Amino acid sequence: STTVWSFPVRGSWGTHKGDYRGNWAPQIPRALILKYTNPGDTVLDPMVGSGTTCIEAILLGRNCVGVDISYNAVILTHHRLYYLMKALREGRSKNLTNYTERVSVEGLHSNVWYRVYHGDARDLNLIPDNSIDLIATHPPYLNIIEYSEGRVEGDLSRTNSLEEYLRLFKEVAKEIYRVLKPGKVLGILVGDTRVKKHYVPITYYILLTLLDIGFILKEEVIKIQHKMKTTREVWSKLREKDFLLIYHEKLFILEKPKYKDLELKYSMKQQFIELKI
Numbered sequence: 001s002t003t004v005w006s007f008p009v010r011g012s013w014g015t016h017k018g019d020y021r022g023n024w025a026p027q028i029p030r031a032l033i034l035k036y037t038n039p040g041d042t043v044l045d046p047m048v049g050s051g052t053t054c055i056e057a058i059l060l061g062r063n064c065v066g067v068d069i070s071y072n073a074v075i076l077t078h079h080r081l082y083y084l085m086k087a088l089r090e091g092r093s094k095n096l097t098n099y100t101e102r103v104s105v106e107g108l109h110s111n112v113w114y115r116v117y118h119g120d121a122r123d124l125n126l127i128p129d130n131s132i133d134l135i136a137t138h139p140p141y142l143n144i145i146e147y148s149e150g151r152v153e154g155d156l157s158r159t160n161s162l163e164e165y166l167r168l169f170k171e172v173a174k175e176i177y178r179v180l181k182p183g184k185v186l187g188i189l190v191g192d193t194r195v196k197k198h199y200v201p202i203t204y205y206i207l208l209t210l211l212d213i214g215f216i217l218k219e220e221v222i223k224i225q226h227k228m229k230t231t232r233e234v235w236s237k238l239r240e241k242d243f244l245l246i247y248h249e250k251l252f253i254l255e256k257p258k259y260k261d262l263e264l265k266y267s268m269k270q271q272f273i274e275l276k277i
Helices: 027-036 052-059 071-089 162-179 202-213 260-266
Strands: 004-006 042-045 063-068 114-118 132-137 180-190 193-195 198-200 216-224 248-255
Touching: 004 027, 027 042, 027 052, 027 132, 027 180, 027 248, 042 052, 052 063, 052 071, 052 114, 063 071, 071 114, 132 162, 162 180, 162 202, 180 202, 202 216, 202 248
Parallel strands: 004 216, 042 063, 042 132, 063 114, 132 180
Antiparallel strands: 180 248, 193 198, 216 248
């Protein structure tokens, strides 16, 4: 109900596990799904990782499409969703409400479905235009955790520079805008970093990119970080330095406008600071 979110305890219900580095707390996609969709709607995570978004979608009676450039992530997501669906259909939901929080599965539809693809978020060719009710995603940060093995073209986690990262992200942004229904929203969790001791406001550049594509900003949420295994501060003896630890992320909630005149009025293209990406 406010623009500051904090989850000291990561949700561990369903088939969620905290063993995939960099995944987001399930409370975040759960909140987005509950607020911005209805049972039977379709949710997309174009960088699905370990399947957190899709697990929440299924538990809440929504369909889900997941895409990831990492083959290992796709296999892991398939595995977790398969056992989730199996347990729900066999009526073993009590075993899935593990342990810290009760999860209602009363809204589960008998015909709920999921699809997970090994692919590139820059080319969602299997998804039709204007077909998705909510996009909820947590893209890799610049040069923090590498998810694919070897150098994979299009992997945001393995980019060498901010310019390359933003160029690739702009291609992703165009695709997610294409597949999202008009009037529906994108929820994207991103964070800033430091490069050679300098603060790099990646969240600012990402927001400008999304506005330039045509999205309208609805909400900006500050998400407090807890118990980070890897911070985005890689320098030794940080507390002796003249800068602060980054202990927050930003959740941008943006709408694809319903009408062309709204897009032209609010996309901020005239005021947008053009990036050469």
